[in-house]
Amino acid sequence: MRNASRMKALSGVAAVAGIGETDYALDAEASRKGKSFDAYELASTAFRRALDDAGIQRSDIDGLIAGPPLALERTGEVLGLDLCYAAQADAVNAVIQAVLAIHAGLAECIALVYGNNQRSASTAYGGPQAMGGDRFLAYVQYAPWGLTSQGALYAMMASRHMVETGFTSADLGAVVAGIRSFAAMNPNAIRRRPLAVADYLEGPLICEPLRRDDYCLINDGGVAMIITTAQRARKLKRPLVTLAGFGRHDLNRDATSLRPRLIERYQPAHHEAAAAVAEMSGTGPEDVGAVQIYDSFSVHVPIALEGFGFCAPGEAARLVRTGQLAPGGRLPVNSGGGMLGESYMQGWNHQIEAVRQLRGMAGDRQISSALRHVQYLSDVAGKAATLLYRRGT
Amino acid sequence: MIMLRPTPRQDALERTYWNYVARQELRLQCCTDCNRYRYPPAPACPDCGETDAEWRPLSGKGHVVAWTIFHRSYFPNLPTPYAVVSVQTDEGPLLVGNLIGASPSIGLPVQVLFEETRFDDGTTGSICQWKPLAPFHSSSTEHRNEPQSNL
Numbered sequence: 001m002r003n004a005s006r007m008k009a010l011s012g013v014a015a016v017a018g019i020g021e022t023d024y025a026l027d028a029e030a031s032r033k034g035k036s037f038d039a040y041e042l043a044s045t046a047f048r049r050a051l052d053d054a055g056i057q058r059s060d061i062d063g064l065i066a067g068p069p070l071a072l073e074r075t076g077e078v079l080g081l082d083l084c085y086a087a088q089a090d091a092v093n094a095v096i097q098a099v100l101a102i103h104a105g106l107a108e109c110i111a112l113v114y115g116n117n118q119r120s121a122s123t124a125y126g127g128p129q130a131m132g133g134d135r136f137l138a139y140v141q142y143a144p145w146g147l148t149s150q151g152a153l154y155a156m157m158a159s160r161h162m163v164e165t166g167f168t169s170a171d172l173g174a175v176v177a178g179i180r181s182f183a184a185m186n187p188n189a190i191r192r193r194p195l196a197v198a199d200y201l202e203g204p205l206i207c208e209p210l211r212r213d214d215y216c217l218i219n220d221g222g223v224a225m226i227i228t229t230a231q232r233a234r235k236l237k238r239p240l241v242t243l244a245g246f247g248r249h250d251l252n253r254d255a256t257s258l259r260p261r262l263i264e265r266y267q268p269a270h271h272e273a274a275a276a277v278a279e280m281s282g283t284g285p286e287d288v289g290a291v292q293i294y295d296s297f298s299v300h301v302p303i304a305l306e307g308f309g310f311c312a313p314g315e316a317a318r319l320v321r322t323g324q325l326a327p328g329g330r331l332p333v334n335s336g337g338g339m340l341g342e343s344y345m346q347g348w349n350h351q352i353e354a355v356r357q358l359r360g361m362a363g364d365r366q367i368s369s370a371l372r373h374v375q376y377l378s379d380v381a382g383k384a385a386t387l388l389y390r391r392g393t
Numbered sequence: 394m395i396m397l398r399p400t401p402r403q404d405a406l407e408r409t410y411w412n413y414v415a416r417q418e419l420r421l422q423c424c425t426d427c428n429r430y431r432y433p434p435a436p437a438c439p440d441c442g443e444t445d446a447e448w449r450p451l452s453g454k455g456h457v458v459a460w461t462i463f464h465r466s467y468f469p470n471l472p473t474p475y476a477v478v479s480v481q482t483d484e485g486p487l488l489v490g491n492l493i494g495a496s497p498s499i500g501l502p503v504q505v506l507f508e509e510t511r512f513d514d515g516t517t518g519s520i521c522q523w524k525p526l527a528p529f530h531s532s533s534t535e536h537r538n539e540p541q542s543n544l
Contacts, residue, residue, distance in 0.1 A: 156460060
């Protein structure tokens, strides 16, 4: 059982001192012209940029968390790092583990590094060699019926969510349009052309009810973050952004039969993760000025907003129809363009955008100078997880 | 086009399920200690930890709880469009299958349909599919072109 007082002691102890990303848009252009990228090269570029951003040296790094598909040892080898702490984790768990390791005194300055050349490597997310089947049985169990792609599983989730809540295809289109409007303001976003809802609805169906524009990009890129103690980060050159809270809850019972996904819509996991982040940080959805949502598929957005308590179950359509999630709205979603518009970095690019917004360095798409909290929400395969970033203090 | 389905996972417990289906029987593993069904089959009961189980027949009836229609082809030997549904069986477990002979909708009552099929490893067998529980008349005016070879 969670121990709220022990979790509270972790709030604000760690901070993001540096961020780095590759040139998604330029690289995607080069990719179209035939250039092939190496995942470790991308990771290395992002890592050097994060060091520069933080104003520190490689020799300051004493911990490394490598994000799959990167292999841990090879990442450390390519980056030239000998370490006193190392781990492998996806975006949200990398941040959680970095905070834990710093609090426990295992390391003081941890590099979180991700690189993926999925475009160059032609990674398949559906079909006979569906990616992730070794970790999630549901991705391959139903191949005899032609069901393997992750998009199809989210399409099934969408079909039920729409009937139960009245969320429509046009609402999904408006979610995509909002995120694409943000992407249009981000020079590093790959899909910068705005999308009208009418054009969305004209787009081809892939796995009905989802259409082409409900699916995220597949591109090459790298992301890195430097996480250190808040005390040390205060002495570095960037405005302070701390990790105020996090939460995670996994639903594994009956996962392969799809019950938690289709019937429960992961809500019990969302509720627990939301309760954890609230207990740890002392803040709730009302204190959050913007959210970053894992958007491999657009339908993640209404499901996460309802699950994590940003509206009542079934009320996401109201947020969409009143424009609250789009530029200028009360709760902007994926202000960098997310994975639908900026870059498919499996949740890593969302962390960078959260930090950039809280530093007030998001350029044309800066939400508000008064922004104090940005929350990240994800629920990949029933693993609900959330991070709360806080400006200053 | 000859339809070839991806071969089921090669796992001893899975094979038991498919061997029953090849005999036109829908049976699921059920814990003999606490009567909990397990799908996909598993070596132990997640409720009581008991490893003993028997393969109990299901009524073959249920209703659709979620659906998708594949318009994009992910398998060259499976012609699109085809509908995939999740069916809540009357006994409780959720099963995935293709819906044959109707447009999918949430709540649609369905019954099992065993379809002879070929798998892409060269073997033949049956697969458990779903069709509307007769009599059923769809209110949908939209005609969906179900793969003829499924019927």
